[in-house]
Amino acid sequence: MGIFDIDNWKEIVYTLKSNKMRTFLTAFGVFWGIFMLVVMLGSGIGLQRGIFKNMGDFATNSAFMWTQSTSMAYSGFNKGRRWNFRNSDAEAIRSNVNGLERLAPRVQSSSTVVYNKHQGVFTIYGDYPDWNYIDPVDIVEGRYINDMDIAHKRKVAVIGRLVAEKLFEKEENPLNQFIRINGVYFRVVGIFESKKGGEQAQIEEQNIHLPFTTMQMVYNFGDIVFWFALTADPKISVAKVADDMMTLLKRRHKIHPDDNRAIGHFNVEKEFKKVSGLFNAIDILIWIVGIGTLLAGAIGISNIMLIVVKERTLELGIRRAIGATPENIITQIIFEAVVLTILAGWGGLSAGVGILNILYNATLHAKNSVLYQPMIDFKIALAALIILVITGVIAGLLPAYRAVKIKPIEALRSE
Numbered sequence: 001m002g003i004f005d006i007d008n009w010k011e012i013v014y015t016l017k018s019n020k021m022r023t024f025l026t027a028f029g030v031f032w033g034i035f036m037l038v039v040m041l042g043s044g045i046g047l048q049r050g051i052f053k054n055m056g057d058f059a060t061n062s063a064f065m066w067t068q069s070t071s072m073a074y075s076g077f078n079k080g081r082r083w084n085f086r087n088s089d090a091e092a093i094r095s096n097v098n099g100l101e102r103l104a105p106r107v108q109s110s111s112t113v114v115y116n117k118h119q120g121v122f123t124i125y126g127d128y129p130d131w132n133y134i135d136p137v138d139i140v141e142g143r144y145i146n147d148m149d150i151a152h153k154r155k156v157a158v159i160g161r162l163v164a165e166k167l168f169e170k171e172e173n174p175l176n177q178f179i180r181i182n183g184v185y186f187r188v189v190g191i192f193e194s195k196k197g198g199e200q201a202q203i204e205e206q207n208i209h210l211p212f213t214t215m216q217m218v219y220n221f222g223d224i225v226f227w228f229a230l231t232a233d234p235k236i237s238v239a240k241v242a243d244d245m246m247t248l249l250k251r252r253h254k255i256h257p258d259d260n261r262a263i264g265h266f267n268v269e270k271e272f273k274k275v276s277g278l279f280n281a282i283d284i285l286i287w288i289v290g291i292g293t294l295l296a297g298a299i300g301i302s303n304i305m306l307i308v309v310k311e312r313t314l315e316l317g318i319r320r321a322i323g324a325t326p327e328n329i330i331t332q333i334i335f336e337a338v339v340l341t342i343l344a345g346w347g348g349l350s351a352g353v354g355i356l357n358i359l360y361n362a363t364l365h366a367k368n369s370v371l372y373q374p375m376i377d378f379k380i381a382l383a384a385l386i387i388l389v390i391t392g393v394i395a396g397l398l399p400a401y402r403a404v405k406i407k408p409i410e411a412l413r414s415e
Helices: 006-018 020-054 087-096 147-151 161-167 198-204 212-218 238-252 268-311 313-321 326-363 378-405 408-413
Strands: 062-067 100-115 118-127 138-142 156-160 178-181 184-193 207-211 227-232 263-267
Touching (some): 020 326, 062 238, 087 238, 147 212, 156 178, 161 184, 207 212, 238 268, 268 326, 326 378
Parallel strands (some): 118 207
Antiparallel strands (some): 062 263, 100 118, 100 227, 156 207
8 A cells, every 4th residue: 555546545535525524523623623723823923922012122131220219227328218320330330240231321301392383291311322222212214312412412302203293294304403302402313113012102202312411411410310221241141230230339329238129120031031931831831722622633533433444344354355464454544544634634724824814914014913913933834734644643543453453254244
């Protein structure tokens, strides 16, 4: 017997057509199992993409920290002391903290911004160029803040898309126009859109970014720093770098080493690992459910093949009588089970990929979609096909064993 033997294929077709409803219902179990496996895996990928898209392109090896009231008395200072980061802290961090890749100080305020007859209240940030590497935005026109802006305290501004829409007419190009912030005129050098999704994108696109040094001067912040954002060398844990940084800052500002409330912090790497771990667990659960469904389908196919073997008792007995070996019988039964499984599974796989393709195109340009570009890659599809073949073999084992146990004499007497 061979896979290219036309007689074997004719026999398989005849067997499947002999009871169409039974074949359909049996094959549907495998079809549904592989269909649900593909759709669930693709949807899991789409959900993961949607969540990460709504987070924007946050550097996953980043952390943020800010000052809070102290919770412990120390070195002559009472509990509850308010304090601030300083410009000198940034230099100390760069000089003393190992594994630091980027450091971006930030100051923040809100102001009424005026352009001709239009005005609005927006959030204003004073930033370094490195901030746009840590929490990036898409510059759709012009540029972002650069090192020369910082060094020369230039009065330039990068505005969000919604800021531009509120302050400027549709036909007016905001670039190189002057807006008034806190009584000071700033030249617009860039317009940006958020990389995030949903409400967070709406909030971010109502922001204005100024050079850090310029904003400190204009708002009389002195050398106060509101935030520090940092990224770590990819070979070093962000948590280790952030801990070393907080230890240094506590020592510089006479804060108790065990005061864990004095510095607020957020570790993006830690949260990213939590989310990634959650999706890995979801994937494992999907595979368990999907394979369980496939095995249920395989049991259905195995049962139908047992019925087929019983119906073909005489035929199998005659084959044995004229010289068919047990290997021939086993191969034939397993081959029939595999063909039925693959046909049903291929249909489920194709239908699943078709549904995912529809969802992919529907969410391709969506900005606020929880499910974003769901799909499965080639490796998953290949794994699904391998599972199908294994399922078919499993489905055919018991019927093949029963077929081999049929004795020619008893088979001839069965009629």
